[in-house]
Amino acid sequence: MPESLSPFTKQQLLPQEETLEILKHKQELLIGIPKETSYQEKRVCLTPDAVAAIVAHGHRVLIESCAGKEANFSNKEYTEAGAEITNDTQKVFACPIVLKVEPPTLDELQLLNPQTILISALQIKTRSKKYFELLANKRVTALAFEYIRDEDGTYPAVRSLSEIAGTSSVLIASEIMANVNSGNGLMLGNISGVPPAEVVILGAGTVGEFAARSALGLGANIKVFDNSITKLRRIQANLGRPVYTCTVQPKNLLKALKRCDVLIGAVRGKNRSPILVTETMVEHMKKGSVIIDVSIDMGGCIETSEITSHDKPTFEKHGVIHYCVPNIPARYSRTASVSISNMFTPYLLKIADDGGLENSLRFDKGLKNGLYFYHGVLTNKSVAEWFDLPYRDINLLIF
Numbered sequence: 001m002p003e004s005l006s007p008f009t010k011q012q013l014l015p016q017e018e019t020l021e022i023l024k025h026k027q028e029l030l031i032g033i034p035k036e037t038s039y040q041e042k043r044v045c046l047t048p049d050a051v052a053a054i055v056a057h058g059h060r061v062l063i064e065s066c067a068g069k070e071a072n073f074s075n076k077e078y079t080e081a082g083a084e085i086t087n088d089t090q091k092v093f094a095c096p097i098v099l100k101v102e103p104p105t106l107d108e109l110q111l112l113n114p115q116t117i118l119i120s121a122l123q124i125k126t127r128s129k130k131y132f133e134l135l136a137n138k139r140v141t142a143l144a145f146e147y148i149r150d151e152d153g154t155y156p157a158v159r160s161l162s163e164i165a166g167t168s169s170v171l172i173a174s175e176i177m178a179n180v181n182s183g184n185g186l187m188l189g190n191i192s193g194v195p196p197a198e199v200v201i202l203g204a205g206t207v208g209e210f211a212a213r214s215a216l217g218l219g220a221n222i223k224v225f226d227n228s229i230t231k232l233r234r235i236q237a238n239l240g241r242p243v244y245t246c247t248v249q250p251k252n253l254l255k256a257l258k259r260c261d262v263l264i265g266a267v268r269g270k271n272r273s274p275i276l277v278t279e280t281m282v283e284h285m286k287k288g289s290v291i292i293d294v295s296i297d298m299g300g301c302i303e304t305s306e307i308t309s310h311d312k313p314t315f316e317k318h319g320v321i322h323y324c325v326p327n328i329p330a331r332y333s334r335t336a337s338v339s340i341s342n343m344f345t346p347y348l349l350k351i352a353d354d355g356g357l358e359n360s361l362r363f364d365k366g367l368k369n370g371l372y373f374y375h376g377v378l379t380n381k382s383v384a385e386w387f388d389l390p391y392r393d394i395n396l397l398i399f
Helices: 048-056 076-079 089-093 106-111 130-137 155-174 206-218 228-239 250-259 277-284 294-298 328-353 357-362 381-387
Strands: 030-033 060-064 084-086 096-099 117-120 140-144 198-202 223-224 242-245 263-265 292-293 314-317 318-322 371-374
Touching: 030 089, 048 076, 048 106, 048 328, 060 076, 060 089, 076 084, 084 223, 089 250, 106 130, 130 371, 130 381, 155 206, 155 292, 155 318, 155 328, 206 223, 206 228, 206 263, 223 250, 228 242, 242 250, 242 277, 250 277, 263 294, 277 357, 292 294, 292 357, 328 357
Parallel strands: 030 060, 030 096, 060 084, 096 117, 117 140, 198 223, 198 263, 223 242, 263 292, 292 318
Antiparallel strands: 140 371, 314 318
């Protein structure tokens, strides 16, 4: 038949692409939770209530003995929730899915089986090139929970831990100022006839917002500084009341610092926090005033800040008490554990319902954002650039 008389065009006769339905078969999970060994890390990934919910869906949870002890969760509570308890660390790391708060050490990585799924924090600034080479050799699939995104584009783990850090900063300042802790004896509250305490907050992000909420709740006067007008506008709206806000101008900041009783540093940079408060500014602060540098894990935004620990959290410089502990949420390990657990549980159940992590990664862009190793292949551009390693686009590996 001549081509002009054919009822079909040439394009119509060629085989066409078709999207096939991916069948989801629920997968049973075996999750291992080892005891945290990092310095002063007291949190645990799953609470007994979360374990009960996961076990009720037909999954198994293997927990190293006393993994929840520092967060005040006993072995008995985990056993009653349906978890299996073991003293064998190697057995926990041999599970197909390993769940941790802190990244595993190099020795712990050696205990992982090939093709293990590791879910933990990444903390890129504290890792070494050897860490990623070991993950590659073990063909591990690794997720960093601080990079996982929610439906609205936010980072749930970072958000919840920042909320704890912000609220904690005000509570810690209040403790330090008490006489029993050799403070200046000033109460961080509003008592009739007594001028309220003055709190300066550097940074209008999540930490700054929750520090402001707590300070206002106690009755203190607050002043919030940030170079982002959008963030300052947002914090005003979220607090639901007009508060003093200002861009970071040295003259206005120095004026506020001379009068303040508490300074909370909550400014983060790309690689390092910018130093907004110089040593000269600290010298002008009142004797006995308190600095809480929450951004110390990124170098700190106050020039006089030096890293301290939970055992010896404060030091004095120019008559000002400094608190510069990097891991503030670990101070409230039970609250922090519940918060982390609330984030992990839905994701674990979703991975099981989707038929495994690979299917979940196909359907969930937010979860895919947390992936930095896929079967031993580095998929995170930031890690690749930081350590000069080759990487592949995850979208070319998962269709």
